[in-house]
Amino acid sequence: MTKNLKNPQTVEFKNRPKIIGNYAIVGPKEGAGNFGEYFDYVMKSDLFGEKTYEKAERKMVEHALVGAIDCAMLTPRDVSLLLAGDLLNQIISSSYAARSFDMPYLGLFGACSTMAESLAIGASLVDGGYFKNVACSTVSHFSTAERQFRFPLELGNQRPPTSQWTATAAGCSILSLQGKGPCITKATFGKVTDFGIKDVNNMGAAMAPAIDIIGLCGMILPRISNTKI
Amino acid sequence: MNDLEKNKKYNAYVEAKIPKTRAFPSLFNSFWVGGLICLLGQGINDGLLAIFPNMAEQTAWGYTLIVLIFLASFLTGLGVYDRIGRFAGGGSIVPITGFSNSITSPALDFHSEGIIYGLCVKMFSIAGPVIVVGIISSILVGLIYLII
Numbered sequence: 001m002t003k004n005l006k007n008p009q010t011v012e013f014k015n016r017p018k019i020i021g022n023y024a025i026v027g028p029k030e031g032a033g034n035f036g037e038y039f040d041y042v043m044k045s046d047l048f049g050e051k052t053y054e055k056a057e058r059k060m061v062e063h064a065l066v067g068a069i070d071c072a073m074l075t076p077r078d079v080s081l082l083l084a085g086d087l088l089n090q091i092i093s094s095s096y097a098a099r100s101f102d103m104p105y106l107g108l109f110g111a112c113s114t115m116a117e118s119l120a121i122g123a124s125l126v127d128g129g130y131f132k133n134v135a136c137s138t139v140s141h142f143s144t145a146e147r148q149f150r151f152p153l154e155l156g157n158q159r160p161p162t163s164q165w166t167a168t169a170a171g172c173s174i175l176s177l178q179g180k181g182p183c184i185t186k187a188t189f190g191k192v193t194d195f196g197i198k199d200v201n202n203m204g205a206a207m208a209p210a211i212d213i214i215g216l217c218g219m220i221l222p223r224i225s226n227t228k229i
Numbered sequence: 230m231n232d233l234e235k236n237k238k239y240n241a242y243v244e245a246k247i248p249k250t251r252a253f254p255s256l257f258n259s260f261w262v263g264g265l266i267c268l269l270g271q272g273i274n275d276g277l278l279a280i281f282p283n284m285a286e287q288t289a290w291g292y293t294l295i296v297l298i299f300l301a302s303f304l305t306g307l308g309v310y311d312r313i314g315r316f317a318g319g320g321s322i323v324p325i326t327g328f329s330n331s332i333t334s335p336a337l338d339f340h341s342e343g344i345i346y347g348l349c350v351k352m353f354s355i356a357g358p359v360i361v362v363g364i365i366s367s368i369l370v371g372l373i374y375l376i377i
Contacts, residue, residue, distance in 0.1 A: 156314015196236035
């Protein structure tokens with residue numbers, strides 16, 4: 001791994017870690033959207049056959065992880081590290097999901113940037129040769145996030161036009177130096193940017209200046225040199 | 230340009246760009262739905278007095294409130310009240326039905342964490358501040374009344 005000298009926040013991966021397997025699972029609302037056909041699995045109900053939304057969220061991580069491992073044609077034993085995160089207190093969905101797998105686990109919290117964060121850290125670890133196959137995952141669930149950060153689901157309040165809708169979705173990618181897939185060439189680690197937006201219902205305006213952080217995702221994706229998958 | 234100035238400028242920019250809720254439709258909807266709930270309350274009150282002619286008027290008020298609270302709570306449980314609220318806004322929040330909804334909805338959400346530590350603890354998470362403000366203002370008004 002060499003540091004890009006022009007921008008000390010950006011790292012360049014010499015060995016080009018590849019995304020050899022991926023899996024996305026989404027809720028019914030996301031499945032009905034424009035990208036519905038691209039997801040691997042669309043849940044029929046937000047509860048995903050569980051009793052609570054939190055348990056459903058946990059099951060989504062497990063489902064995504066197993067799916068990505070299958071997609072990479074590996075077994076859970078081959079995964080040497082799991083990097084995962086979510087929006088709940090103590091990143092509990094990911095931590096409980098990691099409990100059911102026999103693999104080392106690092107919990108990440110980056111809110112909206114958790115997926116990009118896990119990919120950047122995972123790519124660094126794989127590129128450095130410290131881990132062979134790293135699983136990078138993230139999950140969020142509208143109903144659990146709403147309960148934790150905003151109001152109860154059944155409360156009869158109005159949503160302002162700027163309010164966001166937390167996605168009900170989980171995704172997982174397996175990074176490795178061996179195998180075929182799009183590769184990660186560079187990653188930029190962002191700084192926290194706060195322009196003083198105080199309106200909790202306008203997360204878009206609060207996050208827009210954080211181009212350094214969210215930009216991470218954008219930095220990786222256009223630079224993926226797509227090989228035959 | 231220092232940070233404070235930059236933040237101010239950005240906030241002003243955001244303020245200018247964000248879509249606003251249109252005042253007239255939301256006021257109109259909250260007006261007629263709120264009115265309808267009040268009409269329903271009056272209907273229940275009159276109905277009670279018609280069925281039980283010997284009932285004192287104040288007792289009938291109490292029963293009317295109980296019926297309205299039950300109805301709102303029941304509709305919350307069925308998942309209907311939040312839709313009414315999304316449509317009517319203040320029209321369904323201000324009457325006592327909104328208060329009932331604000332207690333039932335966290336109770337439903339936190340039921341999964343247990344009866345005592347979930348439901349009982351979180352039940353008043355939305356209605357609690359309203360009760361606190363109500364009690365404090367009643368004390369203040371009482372004190373003013375005592376002095377006058």
